[in-house]
Amino acid sequence: MSATTVPAADRLPSMVTSPTAGAAVEDAIRELRPNLYKSFLYTRFLVGVVGVLLPIMLIGSDLVVFGNAPRGSLSAYYYHPSFLHVWFVGSLWAIGVGLMVYMGTRKSSTAGLLSTFAGVAALVVALFPPVTSEWMGVGSRRSTSSPPLW
Amino acid sequence: MIGGLAALCVGFSIYDRNRTDSDANAERARRFAPVHLVMAGLIVLGIVAALATSLFGFWPAYGVLFGEALAILAFGVSWTLKGAELWSGAMRGVG
Numbered sequence A: 001m002s003a004t005t006v007p008a009a010d011r012l013p014s015m016v017t018s019p020t021a022g023a024a025v026e027d028a029i030r031e032l033r034p035n036l037y038k039s040f041l042y043t044r045f046l047v048g049v050v051g052v053l054l055p056i057m058l059i060g061s062d063l064v065v066f067g068n069a070p071r072g073s074l075s076a077y078y079y080h081p082s083f084l085h086v087w088f089v090g091s092l093w094a095i096g097v098g099l100m101v102y103m104g105t106r107k108s109s110t111a112g113l114l115s116t117f118a119g120v121a122a123l124v125v126a127l128f129p130p131v132t133s134e135w136m137g138v139g140s141r142r143s144t145s146s147p148p149l150w
Numbered sequence B: 001m002i003g004g005l006a007a008l009c010v011g012f013s014i015y016d017r018n019r020t021d022s023d024a025n026a027e028r029a030r031r032f033a034p035v036h037l038v039m040a041g042l043i044v045l046g047i048v049a050a051l052a053t054s055l056f057g058f059w060p061a062y063g064v065l066f067g068e069a070l071a072i073l074a075f076g077v078s079w080t081l082k083g084a085e086l087w088s089g090a091m092r093g094v095g
Helices: A008-015 A022-032 A034-064 A075-079 A083-101 A110-129 B002-017 B024-056 B063-087
Strands: none
Touching: A022 A034, A034 A083, A034 B063, A075 A083, A083 A110, A110 B002, B002 B024, B002 B063, B024 B063
16 A cells, blocks of 8 residues: 555654654644644744845845945854844844754654754854954954854 | 755755645645755855865855855745745645
8 A cells, every 4th residue: 555545644653753754754744733734834934034034134234234344254243243243143043943843743853853953053153153353353364263154 | 054954955855846745735845846956056055165265265255154145045045935835725724
């Protein structure tokens, strides 16, 4: 019997323990728990919007609102003496927490592990900014002593 | 961080291409599946650009910024597209 003819309720229990069955699990969740699926979609959409706005706001505001040349990296906006600092840190927290929680019941899937890892990495970037004298506005070249965004 | 996001975008593409439902929603998702793949490629390109700048001094002023911004933008576009299924017909009336 093919996977498409087995009722989703019968397929789900064995799927949630499989680390590579993300797509099939998502199909079953869409069918069985549309509310849960809708929350996946909300989280994805909001995390995506925050991601799109992050570089646009940082670079665009630096150019247009403050009349400055853009800084050397997005991480450098941690030290921007304006709301851009808050935007940078807040966006990373939003993206990080969104990535960590959105998989919900499927933490053991490959995608769940990847998104959790990426979420933790985003929080690390937000919590431990690069320590560089140039980015802090005191003049010398940047160092690579802390994790880059990528 | 962003490297993992490229893999997730590839996953979106594979999943959307192989969806088992057959409504208009799934058709839309299948149409956008290649977009997620392109975005994953742009994320990798952004990482390579940032690495090239760091390692070889390529475009020292803005190479890292360009790479990071490209990667984050591509990630955001992919996830926004994926989440936009929320406003498709199949999700109306749910919740």
